Amino acid sequence: MTIGIVSYGAYVPRYRIKIEEIARVWGDNAEALKSGLKVYEKSVPDIDEDAATIAVEAARFAMARSGVDPARIGAVYTGSESHPYAVKPTSTIVAQAIGATPHMTAADFEFACKAGTAAVQACMGLVGSGMIDLGLAIGADVSQGAPSDALEYTAAAGGVACLIGRKESELAAIIEDTYSFTTDTPDFWRREGMPYPEHGGRFTGEPGYFKHVTNGAKGLLEKLGTKPEDYDYAVFHQPNGKFPSKAAKILGFTKAQIAPGLVVPKIGNTYSGSCLMGIAATLDQAKPGDRIFATAFGSGAGSDAFSITVTDRIEEIRNRAPKVSELIKDPIYIDYARYAKHKGKIRLA
Amino acid sequence: MRDVAIIGVKNTKFGELWERSLRDIVVEAGIGAIQDAGVSGKDISALYVGNMSGGRFIEQEHIGALIADYSGLSKNLHVPATRVEAACASGGLALRQAIMSVASGYSDIVVAAGAEKMTDVGSEEASSALAAAADREWEGMAGATFPGLYAMIARLHMHRYGTTSEQLAEVAVKNHKNGSLNPIAQYRNRITVDDVLNSIMVADPLHIYDCSPITDGASAVVLAPADVAHKYTDTPIYIKATAQASDTIALHDRRDITTLDATVMAAKRAYSMAKLGPEDIDVVEVHDCFTIAEICAIEDLGFAEKGKGGIVTANGETAIGGRIPVNTSGGLKACGHPVGATGIKQAVEITTQLRGEAGKRQVDGAEYGMTHNVGGSGATAVIHIFSRER
Amino acid sequence: MSSVPRFWRSLGSRYNLEGTRCKECGEYYYPPRNFCVNCRRGGHIEPYNFKGTGEIISYTIIHTAAEGFEGQTPYTLAIIQLDEGPSLTSQVIGDPEKIHIGMRVRSVFRKLGEDGERGMIYYGTKFVPADPE
Numbered sequence: 001m002t003i004g005i006v007s008y009g010a011y012v013p014r015y016r017i018k019i020e021e022i023a024r025v026w027g028d029n030a031e032a033l034k035s036g037l038k039v040y041e042k043s044v045p046d047i048d049e050d051a052a053t054i055a056v057e058a059a060r061f062a063m064a065r066s067g068v069d070p071a072r073i074g075a076v077y078t079g080s081e082s083h084p085y086a087v088k089p090t091s092t093i094v095a096q097a098i099g100a101t102p103h104m105t106a107a108d109f110e111f112a113c114k115a116g117t118a119a120v121q122a123c124m125g126l127v128g129s130g131m132i133d134l135g136l137a138i139g140a141d142v143s144q145g146a147p148s149d150a151l152e153y154t155a156a157a158g159g160v161a162c163l164i165g166r167k168e169s170e171l172a173a174i175i176e177d178t179y180s181f182t183t184d185t186p187d188f189w190r191r192e193g194m195p196y197p198e199h200g201g202r203f204t205g206e207p208g209y210f211k212h213v214t215n216g217a218k219g220l221l222e223k224l225g226t227k228p229e230d231y232d233y234a235v236f237h238q239p240n241g242k243f244p245s246k247a248a249k250i251l252g253f254t255k256a257q258i259a260p261g262l263v264v265p266k267i268g269n270t271y272s273g274s275c276l277m278g279i280a281a282t283l284d285q286a287k288p289g290d291r292i293f294a295t296a297f298g299s300g301a302g303s304d305a306f307s308i309t310v311t312d313r314i315e316e317i318r319n320r321a322p323k324v325s326e327l328i329k330d331p332i333y334i335d336y337a338r339y340a341k342h343k344g345k346i347r348l349a
Numbered sequence: 350m351r352d353v354a355i356i357g358v359k360n361t362k363f364g365e366l367w368e369r370s371l372r373d374i375v376v377e378a379g380i381g382a383i384q385d386a387g388v389s390g391k392d393i394s395a396l397y398v399g400n401m402s403g404g405r406f407i408e409q410e411h412i413g414a415l416i417a418d419y420s421g422l423s424k425n426l427h428v429p430a431t432r433v434e435a436a437c438a439s440g441g442l443a444l445r446q447a448i449m450s451v452a453s454g455y456s457d458i459v460v461a462a463g464a465e466k467m468t469d470v471g472s473e474e475a476s477s478a479l480a481a482a483a484d485r486e487w488e489g490m491a492g493a494t495f496p497g498l499y500a501m502i503a504r505l506h507m508h509r510y511g512t513t514s515e516q517l518a519e520v521a522v523k524n525h526k527n528g529s530l531n532p533i534a535q536y537r538n539r540i541t542v543d544d545v546l547n548s549i550m551v552a553d554p555l556h557i558y559d560c561s562p563i564t565d566g567a568s569a570v571v572l573a574p575a576d577v578a579h580k581y582t583d584t585p586i587y588i589k590a591t592a593q594a595s596d597t598i599a600l601h602d603r604r605d606i607t608t609l610d611a612t613v614m615a616a617k618r619a620y621s622m623a624k625l626g627p628e629d630i631d632v633v634e635v636h637d638c639f640t641i642a643e644i645c646a647i648e649d650l651g652f653a654e655k656g657k658g659g660i661v662t663a664n665g666e667t668a669i670g671g672r673i674p675v676n677t678s679g680g681l682k683a684c685g686h687p688v689g690a691t692g693i694k695q696a697v698e699i700t701t702q703l704r705g706e707a708g709k710r711q712v713d714g715a716e717y718g719m720t721h722n723v724g725g726s727g728a729t730a731v732i733h734i735f736s737r738e739r
Numbered sequence: 740m741s742s743v744p745r746f747w748r749s750l751g752s753r754y755n756l757e758g759t760r761c762k763e764c765g766e767y768y769y770p771p772r773n774f775c776v777n778c779r780r781g782g783h784i785e786p787y788n789f790k791g792t793g794e795i796i797s798y799t800i801i802h803t804a805a806e807g808f809e810g811q812t813p814y815t816l817a818i819i820q821l822d823e824g825p826s827l828t829s830q831v832i833g834d835p836e837k838i839h840i841g842m843r844v845r846s847v848f849r850k851l852g853e854d855g856e857r858g859m860i861y862y863g864t865k866f867v868p869a870d871p872e
Contacts, residue, residue, distance in 0.1 A: 046832065047811055048849040052862065056848040084860050093862060097754045097848055341810070348810050477806035484828075486749065487770045490851060490861070491828045492801065492808045497816050500799035508797075508840050552816075553800040601818045601826040606797060 003128045004171035005308070006068065007163040007317060009061025010280040010324050011054050011140075012267055015044040016331040017339045019153055025336045026148040033153055038241020042156040042268025044334060045142045047342045051080040052090045054159040055140035056097040058273075061321035062136070062161040063098050068170070073100040073163075074132025077122055078108050079115025079139045079272045086192065094138065104132075112188060113237055114298025115139055116160065116272040121178055121304060123164040135164045139272035146196035147345060154240055156268025160276035172314045173283060173292070176307045179220035181212050188299035199299075205243075209297050213237065213247045216303030217295045221251075224307055228252040231307075232290040235278035237297035238264035244278075253293070260285055261294075267328055279308070281324040288312040352575035352739065353451045354585035357386025358697040363566035363685035364535040371407055371466035372419040374567040378690075379420045379462050382569035386458075387581050390421055394456035396430040399443035399463035400689035403432075405478035407469050416462065436482030437638060439463060440692025441722025441731030444570065448591045448733075451572050463693035464567035475563050479688070482725035484599035496560055496639065498600050498726045500552035503641035506607045507554065509656065512644065514554055516659030518545035520640035521558050521682050523668055528679025530709040535564050535685030559640040564685030568693035570700065575739055584704040589625065589717070590734040592618035598728045611730035612649040612721065619719070619732040620651075627651030630734070631715040632702045633673065634695035636723040637680040646721055647675060650732075669710060677702060677710045692722035692731060703737045746861055753863035756789040756846060758825070767823040791846030792869060793821040800835050807852045819844055819866055830865045843869035 018041045023030035034040055045054070055078050063070060078090040091106035109115040109122070116139015123135030140159025145152030165171065187208030190197035200208070213236060221227065228234070234253040236244035241264050248258045261278030270277050275296035282292055292308040340346050359381025361374045369377075375398070383390070398416045403409040417423040417430035433443040440463030447461035467475050480489050483498060506512045522542055528534035545558040578585035594614035600606055620626055627650060635650065637643035644658035652673045653661040661667060667675035678684045678698040681691060699718035701707050718735045749770075751757040758769035762783040766775060769789055775782025798817035801808075808814065815835050820826045831838055832847070844866040851861040 046849070048830075048832075048851070048865070050850055050860075052860075053848050053850055056862075060848070093754075096750060097862075099755065473806060476803075480805060486745075488828045489805065490753075490863075491816065492805050492811070492814060492830055492851075493816055493828050494801060494803065494805045496803065497799050497801045497805070500801075501797040501816070501818055504799055505797040505840065549802070550800075551803045553802070555799075599828065601796075601828045606818065 001128050001166060002168055002171065002174055003124050003164065003166050004174040005162050006134060006165040006170045007062045007066030007172060008160065008280050008283060009058045009065055009321050010158070010160045010277060010327060011057035011061065012043050012158040012327045013045045013049055013054070014332050015046060015334050015342065016041045017044050017334055017336065021336055022153055037153060038265055039154050039268055040265050042154060043158055043270070044339050044342055045157040049142065049157070050084045051082045051140045051142050051159070052084050052093045054142065054157065055090055055094050055138045055161070058140060058159040058161040059094050059098050059136060059138055062163050065317050065321040066163055068134065068163070070099040072133045073136050074104050075123060075126050075135040076100060076104065076106045077119035077135070077137050079110065079119045080108070080141050081110060081112055081115065081190070081271055082142045082144065083108055100136070111302060112298035112300050113239070113271045113274050114296040114302060114304055116276045117296040117304040120162055120164065121180070124175065124178065127164050127166050133165065137162045137164060139276045141271035141273055143269070143271040144196055144343065149196070151197070151199060154269045156270050158267060158270030158277055159273040160280050162276065170313070171311055172317055173311060174309045176309060177220065177224055179216060179223055179305045180302060181216040181219055182302035183212070185301035187301055204299065208299060208301050209237070209239070209243055210247065210250070212301050212303040213295050213297050214250055216305040217251050220305035220307060226307065228293070230291060231257065231293040233260060233282045233286065233292045234258050235261035235275060235282055235292065235294040237275045237295065238262060238278060239269045239274070241265045263324060263328065277324060283310065283314060284318060284323040284325065286310045286314060288314060350452045351454060353448050353572055353588045354575045354578035355570050355588070355696065355700050356573045356578050356581040356585055357382040357384070357388070357571035358569070358700050359385055360533045360568045360694055360697050361566055362533050363564050363687060365468050366565040367468065369565065371403070371409070371464060372415065374466065374565060375416045375462055375464040376419050378464065378567035378569040379416070379460055382460065382571050386571035388458055388571060390426055392458045393422060393428050393460055395447070395450055395459045396420070396422060396428055397433055397443040397447040397459065397461045398430065399433050399439035399692055401434060401436055401439045401465060402478045402481065402688070405481070406465065406467055406475070435729040436724035437636065437688050438692060438722045438724035438729040438731050439689040440568070440694070441720065441733070442593065442692065442729070444692055444696055444733065445591045445593055445731055447572050448588050451574055457574060459572045460569055461572060461693060462567065462569040463690035465687035465689040466565050467563045467687060468565050472563055488599055494552060496552040496555050499639040499641055500555045501600065502606050502645065503554055506641060506644070509607060512659035514546060515542055516663045517559055517640040517644065518542040519662045520637060520643045521545050523662065524637060524676050524680040524682040527669065527677050527710060528683025531679045531684060534679040534683050535562060536679070536683045555639055555641070561638050561681035561686040564687045566685055566687035566690045566694070568690045568697050570693060570696050586700045586703045587736045587739045588733060589736045590619040590622035592622060592732045594618065594730050596728050598725065600726045603727070607645065608655065609645055609649050609723065609727035609730060611727050612646060612723065615730040615732040616650050619734050623734040625717060625734060630673065630717050630719045632677060632699065632712040633675055633719040633721065634678060634698050635675055635721040637676060637682050638686065638723070640682070642723070643675065643680065650721060669712060674712045677707065677712060692720070695720035695722060696733065699735050703735055743859055746859065754848065756791055756864055758787050758789055759784050760787040767825050769821060769825045769827055789821050789823055791864070793819045793844055795831065795838065795840055795842045795844060796820050796826060797840060798831065798838055832865055832867045837868070845869040
């Protein structure tokens with residue numbers, strides 16, 4: 001049974017704040033931060049944007065790109081760590097806004113930054129088993145970093161939607177297989193009702209990101225019997241510009257392979273949208289026959305690895321909705337005060 | 350149909366009346382009008398009260414019954430009492446209902462009152478209550494405010510006709526000048542064009558001084574059949590016309606947002622009923638909830654060509670002593686705008702003018718007067734024409 | 740708004756610009772109407788989904804917010820005429836200096852407001868300039 005990506009859509013808010021501006025407020029060394037994180041600015045949602053509005057915009061672009069009838073969608077799953085409601089799914093808002101309701105299932109996902117790819121896997125299962133015709137998986141976030149904390153420099157906003165199906169003539173990219181590596185590792189978390197997450201500092205590196213990404217990636221390569229050089233592109237979860245480069249090096253992928261998908265320096269870490277944003281940016285310019293290896297990471301912790309082959313249909317559909325590069329050019333720069341206002345960091349009466 | 354006359358009038362002071370409740374001010378106005386008319390409670394056939402939002406302002410509905418009770422008209426006399434609501438045109442519409450009940454022969458002596466007690470809630474709550482005069486679902490939910498709606502009218506009027514912010518400001522300046530001559534006005538201070546232009550921007554291009562205030566106040570008139578009016582007063586003032594028209598509730602559904610079709614239509618009906626034209630009117634009270642509203646009103650009532658309202662105002666043609674004095678009371682801007690009372694206050698002012706009792710605000714030799722009362726952004730317009738001679 | 744059923748009833752119209760049109764006279768209605776203003780009882784109303792493109796008829800920049808919109812000032816409010824004919828009132832997102840009468844706009848999905856910290860979040864349609872600045 002062939003399963004794959006029928007369509008995809010991305011959305012990034014227009015506002016940006018520069019590392020220098022955040023550093024100015026907290027008295028940090030901007031140059032050291034930029035060179036340490038390899039992130040220069042991050043996206044900021046408008047005052048009336050949240051994970052649901054971003055999910056809807058990304059989903060609408062995915063629908064416009066594909067042209068399929070929304071009534072064929074059998075499931076909508078949205079992954080986020082900043083769902084607007086603690087109880088009341090983002091996925092039903094998205095489903096209503098794209099005209100997919102009511103003959104379908106929906107639920108929300110949470111697994112830190114890999115909630116979006118977990119949603120992709122769930123859709124793959126429902127589609128692959130024949131239970132549904134098409135599934136829409138979305139990763140979208142307006143993640144919060146605690147003021148003056150290191151994560152404040154990278155916690156950004158954005159989302160990507162992937163429409164999963166099995167009709168070969170409709171697939172823009174085939175997902176050959178997926179593999180996950182999951183453990184109970186408390187490297188980063190947020191308690192119910194708390195506005196900002198906690199993280200383990202350097203503990204999030206080796207025991208968190210690198211252990212799961214490398215095991216997840218190796219697991220899939222072994223399962224498929226493929227090697228890094230068999231792929232044209234690679235995408236790794238991008239919490240900053242350094243981790244994906246290091247992961248690529250450890251596994252044997254090159255800088256050139258990860259370059260098109262590496263968007264974090266310009267927009268920051270879009271959390272549940274992060275790995276999917278790299279996949280979308282790669283699909284925006286991949287040629288039919290190109291192979292893409294992607295590994296997402298979510299704190300808590302786990303990785304989802306995917307092996308993807310691009311088909312001829314990518315060229316038919318690619319230009320029907322904005323590319324990631326189009327979405328992120330022409331940003332509007334704002335200062336810390338405006339950023340705090342947009343992010344709800346100022347307590348209103 | 351009988352002719353109808355006004356035989357008694359009274360306004361309370363308009364302003365922030367912290368010590369007075371709604372009941373206090375309506376009774377003061379009602380009793381004052383009855384005394385002015387020289388009638389007694391036993392003579393009254395019916396009471397009509399204009400009140401927009403007792404529910405939101407003082408959590409009280411059943412306003413007709415409340416006012417009749419506190420005016421001493423219900424326990425023993427059981428006078429029929431009706432509350433009339435048409436947003437900011439509640440007062441004008443209450444007057445119209447009262448006129449029709451006398452003209453038809455159903456009632457003889459009728460009191461038409463209007464009142465609003467707006468300062469018992471904070472100004473955000475008051476603004477929100479007023480916003481119910483617009484389309485709550487499709488204007489309110491989009492973030493529209495009343496200044497915002499009229500600001501969009503102003504913006505297009507300026508774009509299309511070249512009306513300027515200075516010309517808008519001249520409306521406020523003139524009305525404050527008139528208000529300074531009106532003992533009951535909320536604002537008695539004179540202001541300049543610069544004062545208006547330098548005041549804070551509420552909804553571009555309208556500054557705070559382009560907007561009418563939040564006000565407490567009450568007004569009342571007593572009506573009688575014209576045939577018997579001379580029994581009560583030497584100066585009955587006659588109703589030559591009563592007219593009303595509706596238009597879409599939402600501004601975005603109007604044919605042309607710079608013209609209030611309800612005003613145009615009500616004016617046409619009023620002039621036709623009175624067999625008069627704009628050139629016959631000597632003094633007029635128009636609905637200046639915002640300065641742009643007065644400019645549109647003088648155009649839509651036929652006192653200025655469409656688009657020329659700003660120029661006419663800036664030329665002084667609408668000042669006391671000008672070609673067509675507008676809002677000698679100070680208008681909604683300076684006299685104040687206790688929503689339900691305004692339409693009745695306008696009738697009190699015109700009656701006072703035609704009686705020759707307007708003191709320093711007097712328009713010499715005024716024979717015909719007009720009142721123009723609008724609900725919301727123009728969904729209701731009520732117009733009356735009054736005359737000194739029958 | 741503080742009324743769950745009232746908002747829920749208009750969800751399709753707010754999210755997806757679902758309106759109506761009259762088959763008899765061809766008039767389009769957004770917000771939707773069940774009763775044709777021209778034909779009245781002689782009308783034949785059917786559903787219609789608007790494309791979401793139009794132009795600005797007039798606008799203002801609101802500095803004193805409506806209830807529930809306090810954290811959003813200053814915001815631009817406009818009357819927009821949709822290409823199919825009817826006009827609606829909506830916020831326009833974008834640089835207020837660049838907004839002008841006649842500007843082409845297109846619809847986007849945004850948060851309209853919320854009923855305090857504990858209440859419902861209201862989503863709907865706003866507009867952005869159609870041509871990139």
